[in-house]
Amino acid sequence: MSTLHDPEVRGFASDNAAGMHPEVLAAVVAANGGHVPSYGGDPYTRALAQSLRTRFGPGTDSAVVLTGTGANVVALQALTRRWESVLASDQAHVVHDEAGGLEHVAGAKVTALPTVDGLVDPADVERAVKAADNPMRAPVGALTLTQSTELGTTYSLDQLRDLVRVSHDLGVRVHVDGARLANAAVSLGTGPGELTTHLGVDAVSLGGTKNGGGFAEAVVVREAFGLALHRLVKPSMQQSSKTRFVSAQLLALFGGDLWWRTASAANGAARALAEAVSAAGARVTRPVQANAVFAELAPQVAERAAARVPFHVWDPHFSAGFVEVRLVASFDTTAEDVEAFGKVLAEEIAGA
Known part of the structure; x- marks a missing residue:
């Protein structure tokens, strides 16, 4: 069987999206x-x-x-x-x-x-x-x-x-x-x-x-x-x-110890992701204590950024003029994934 998906696609929609x-x-x-x-x-x-x-x-x-x-x-x-x-x-x-x-x-x-x-x-x-x-x-x-x-x-x-x-x-x-x-x-x-x-x-x-x-x-x-x-x-x-x-x-x-190694990698990526989100100009809305990051974005920024790097809107009515989004890091999330998303988010916020 041939590969039916693009293995180069990376995102933060869910840790369920990662492979084995x-x-x-x-x-x-x-x-x-x-x-x-x-x-x-x-x-x-x-x-x-x-x-x-x-x-x-x-x-x-x-x-x-x-x-x-x-x-x-x-x-x-x-x-x-x-x-x-x-x-x-x-x-x-x-x-x-x-x-x-x-x-x-x-x-x-x-x-x-x-x-x-x-x-x-x-x-x-x-x-x-x-x-x-x-x-x-x-x-x-x-x-x-x-x-x-x-x-x-x-x-x-x-x-x-x-x-x-x-x-x-x-x-x-x-x-x-x-x-x-x-x-x-x-x-x-x-x-x-x-x-x-x-x-x-x-x-x-x-x-x-x-x-x-x-x-x-x-x-x-x-x-x-x-x-x-x-x-x-x-x-x-x-x-x-x-x-x-x-x-x-x-x-x-x-x-x-594989469970520890995989979870450690995901948690570390989430901490780096929170820093990248903040550096891009967005507010992190929840304590980052595992492998998920929640942030506040304007709806149009969330829509455009998610079209480039997949993630989900968690609360569409979070506050006046903003949605809350969820970004989930996986065991295979890389520093390059985080850096690329930070650039995408910064671009979309600047263009809003």
Whole structure:
């Protein structure tokens, strides 16, 4: 098959737009050839399970899934009962970008909590849980937090510890949407387990796709939820028959330090990108704590610049005369990519 896209096109639309890291691609090739048991009975899936148990703790269990949305749906089903609801950030992917997947598959009501820069406050969790303690409402079964958040910010370890404590005191389980958990861990100088299960988090959607994988996601839970997890993967349509190819990607990322190297590269590129955006004359609107940069631009500047270097408008009604845009750096973003975009943005701002 011939190449159908232009490999020279670079942009900041999403880390989903990047290809696979060469080491991940090599791992898939290495897993190919011959016959092995299907549906997770292969040696790569067994090795991954042991690797994840080492990272997240001996009292954890895991399952390989196909998509980030699927990981969230499976994890939150494992934590909740049919009559319970889920609390989420008002910026959460599970609220805005999963087509109501949790509601559709699990039947769980999702309630959005107010945030500052995408971060949930424990006091709002407590208020929402107590308000739902009513026969006329759906009681809260789980809180889902995104780390790093949809706005490129990160919860500190102390913030997460407080949210877990408050939630557990109220009888609420805690899930972390870790589509970009690697980026948050690098930003905070810690590991994925230290940032989640070691703090008492009950379930984690562990993302690999945005960090150099191709289709690489997993769910990690405390052992108490292990049976539910494994029973839910297949009926939630997240079970791959040739699981070895998904597991091989995650093993390449999390079996060693590749996850750290890829996330470090993306985070570093984002910091450089924020400097380039500011130097071009635009205002960076959010703290840059992972691999995303948010900035304020005039609508016509955003439109023209995005036509030259792809990125997305995040909030078309951000402020009078301005939109807020999101720029996402990837593991393969180069200094030349950042410099070229800075020049494009400066030209479009000057010509506005």
